[in-house]
Amino acid sequence: ESYDMGGHDTYMHKEIHEQVDAVDRVLRGRIDDRFSTVHLGGLNLDAREARGVRRVKILGCGSAYHTGLIGAQLIEELARIPADAEPASEFRYRNPVVDPDTLYLAVSQSGETYDTLAAVQELKRKGARVLGVVNVVGSAIARETDGGVYVHAGPEVCVVSTKCFTNTAVAFALLALHLGRIRDLSVADGKRIIAGLRKLPEQIAEVLRGEEEIKKLAAEYANAKSMMFVGRVRGYPVAREASLKLKEVSYVHAEAYPASELKHGPLALIEPEVPTVAVLPDDDLLEKNRATLEEIKARSGRILAVAHREQEKADHTIVVPRNEVELDPILMGIPLQLLAYHTALALGRDIDKPRNLAKSVTVE
Numbered sequence: 303e304s305y306d307m308g309g310h311d312t313y314m315h316k317e318i319h320e321q322v323d324a325v326d327r328v329l330r331g332r333i334d335d336r337f338s339t340v341h342l343g344g345l346n347l348d349a350r351e352a353r354g355v356r357r358v359k360i361l362g363c364g365s366a367y368h369t370g371l372i373g374a375q376l377i378e379e380l381a382r383i384p385a386d387a388e389p390a391s392e393f394r395y396r397n398p399v400v401d402p403d404t405l406y407l408a409v410s411q412s413g414e415t416y417d418t419l420a421a422v423q424e425l426k427r428k429g430a431r432v433l434g435v436v437n438v439v440g441s442a443i444a445r446e447t448d449g450g451v452y453v454h455a456g457p458e459v460c461v462v463s464t465k466c467f468t469n470t471a472v473a474f475a476l477l478a479l480h481l482g483r484i485r486d487l488s489v490a491d492g493k494r495i496i497a498g499l500r501k502l503p504e505q506i507a508e509v510l511r512g513e514e515e516i517k518k519l520a521a522e523y524a525n526a527k528s529m530m531f532v533g534r535v536r537g538y539p540v541a542r543e544a545s546l547k548l549k550e551v552s553y554v555h556a557e558a559y560p561a562s563e564l565k566h567g568p569l570a571l572i573e574p575e576v577p578t579v580a581v582l583p584d585d586d587l588l589e590k591n592r593a594t595l596e597e598i599k600a601r602s603g604r605i606l607a608v609a610h611r612e613q614e615k616a617d618h619t620i621v622v623p624r625n626e627v628e629l630d631p632i633l634m635g636i637p638l639q640l641l642a643y644h645t646a647l648a649l650g651r652d653i654d655k656p657r658n659l660a661k662s663v664t665v666e
């Protein structure tokens with residue numbers, strides 16, 4: 303991939319479409335079918351050390367933090383290690399307890415974000431083991447960490463992150479699978495996840511083929527006063543990221559909430575001018591999510607669902623292909639990148655250089 307626009311009008315559009323190849327690249331050469339695991343050359347964490355990890359803490363900012371939320375869920379699900387994510391910008395200022403049995407992961411596209419770098423430096427000063435999940439090879443965070451996983455998304459020019467977000471989520475799936483197979487993830491589950499990962503590039507291409515439909519939906523929702531994004535567990539980080547994407551590139555105000563939290567306050571905002579984007583994977587929480595759609599409908603809210611099948615309570619559904627449930631957040635975010643893009647286009651925004659933002663925030 304190059305800096306050439308390759309026939310696209312914006313880098314954002316180009317980078318959304320590059321995801322098919324980018325995901326193929328992050329997988330390439332890493333899958334080991336013989337042992338149903340993956341090899342991560344630069345990780346620098348041997349099997350004994352990996353078995354000694356009692357907790358995982360993921361640190362990053364903005365979209366990188368959101369991929370950390372996905373990563374923490376994958377690590378808990380596949381490796382059964384307690385894991386959570388926190389904005390690096392908060393972590394570094396709150397004098398955190400640094401635990402020798404915790405594996406710290408710093409996530410960054412640029413590898414130069416000052417808050418994330420400062421969190422890494424603080425952790426190292428206190429003797430922690432910090433690995434990187436980074437896109438730019440040889441960047442400051444890549445150099446400061448003890449090892450890690452490169453994301454191989456290729457150069458990302460648009461200020462708004464798309465392909466790097468997706469590739470980082472896939473890199474976390476690889477890391478979770480690797481840690482899981484060293485601990486107690488079965489061969490069968492390892493095989494199942496590997497098969498799911500291999501399906502991703504073609505399934506991303508399938509989602510992208512639905513772009514015209516998403517463009518029409520964007521035109522329909524572009525004049526919203528505000529947009530609400532909701533999801534439960536695996537759907538929640540997708541909702542967070544989609545809300546950030548829309549804000550950054552279209553300047554439409556958006557909020558993201560766990561669907562379960564709506565009734566604790568934000569439901570008061572629901573009205574026809576405040577539509578909801580609901581992320582509803584076909585997992586064990588589908589019925590709960592459908593009940594949330596009913597609550598929104600009862601308040602005259604419009605609903606755009608992202609789901610694995612048509613949702614009758616929703617005004618519109620974007621149907622995405624099914625994969626393994628653990629990998630749902632990876633695919634479900636992609637149509638919402640297109641929704642943000644086409645909303646911004648409909649509103650005439652400067653897509654590659656949104657106001658007030660820089661590609662990497664290298665100052666405090």
Ligand code: AGP
Nearest residue numbers: 364365366410411412415462463
């Ligand atoms: C993403 O669309 C953003 N522009 C922003 O949130 C970004 O993810 C954040 O600043 C972190 O950047 P990094 O990944 O380069 O560290």
